[in-house]
Amino acid sequence: MPMSILHSPRRAGFASLSLLLPQWLRIARLLTLAFALGGCEKTFENMYDQSRYKPLAPSPLWADGRSSRVPVGGTVAHSEGSLADSSSGRLGFVAIEPEQPSRDDKAQRSTWTFALLERGQQRFGIFCAPCHGDAGDGDGMIARRGFPPSASFHIDRLRNASDEHLYAVITRGYGAMYSFGASVPPDDRRAIVAYIRALQLSRNARLADLPADARLALEQSPR
Numbered sequence: 393m394p395m396s397i398l399h400s401p402r403r404a405g406f407a408s409l410s411l412l413l414p415q416w417l418r419i420a421r422l423l424t425l426a427f428a429l430g431g432c433e434k435t436f437e438n439m440y441d442q443s444r445y446k447p448l449a450p451s452p453l454w455a456d457g458r459s460s461r462v463p464v465g466g467t468v469a470h471s472e473g474s475l476a477d478s479s480s481g482r483l484g485f486v487a488i489e490p491e492q493p494s495r496d497d498k499a500q501r502s503t504w505t506f507a508l509l510e511r512g513q514q515r516f517g518i519f520c521a522p523c524h525g526d527a528g529d530g531d532g533m534i535a536r537r538g539f540p541p542s543a544s545f546h547i548d549r550l551r552n553a554s555d556e557h558l559y560a561v562i563t564r565g566y567g568a569m570y571s572f573g574a575s576v577p578p579d580d581r582r583a584i585v586a587y588i589r590a591l592q593l594s595r596n597a598r599l600a601d602l603p604a605d606a607r608l609a610l611e612q613s614p615r
Contacts, residue, residue: 504586512587515580519572528591540568545588546595558585 445451451459517526525532528545535541543550550558562581565571576584599607 504589508583508586509590511580512583512585512590515576515584516587519576520584523569528588542569545592551592551596555585555589558588 445459447460449459450457453459454461516524520528521532523532523534523539523542524530524545525535530542530544532542545551559581560566561569562576562584563571563573572581599610602610
């Protein structure tokens with residue numbers, strides 16, 4: 393075959409085209425894949441960026457015309473953002489130091505009967521003992537599993553704390569302890585406070601505090 397035919401411009405163009413064709417096919421495939429992925433992203437975006445109501449906006453879906461619904465019974469309140477800075481989620485609405493009594497606490501000490509102490513012991517065992525321990529020493533099962541131990545009820549600070557303080561801590565939470573106001577009724581909170589006082593008295597009772605007949609019986613008992 394003559395060399396002039398092998399090296400003609402027409403043959404050279406065909407050769408260049410045959411070399412470039414696979415590269416253009418690869419580019420076309422990449423572009424097609426990019427468009428396909430872009431379409432998938434739009435589909436997913438429509439799923440997580442759906443139309444929604446703004447808070448307190450009207451809605452024809454409900455008979456009362458409100459989009460914001462009342463929480464179901466038994467819902468435990470919680471907060472997000474700056475309101476979640478305190479354990480109770482109510483930072484800025486109540487005093488951080490619960491020693492200050494609230495008009496909603498109403499922790500008036502009533503006559504502490506044996507039935508009240510029994511109820512307080514039962515509620516204490518359910519809600520308090522997992523952290524504070526059965527005897528109130530702060531060595532409950534949760535603390536034994538690695539959680540920071542809670543304060544002992546037998547330290548001077550808590551023995552000298554008011555009943556209102558203990559009641560408010562149960563109600564609103566304090567430090568790492570969250571609020572039990574939604575799960576423990578007010579009467580049970582008062583019963584728990586009474587039982588805490590009984591625990592404290594068991595470690596710090598004085599003989600002079602006993603009635604005369606009980607003191608006499610104790611003094612005459614064999615040692």
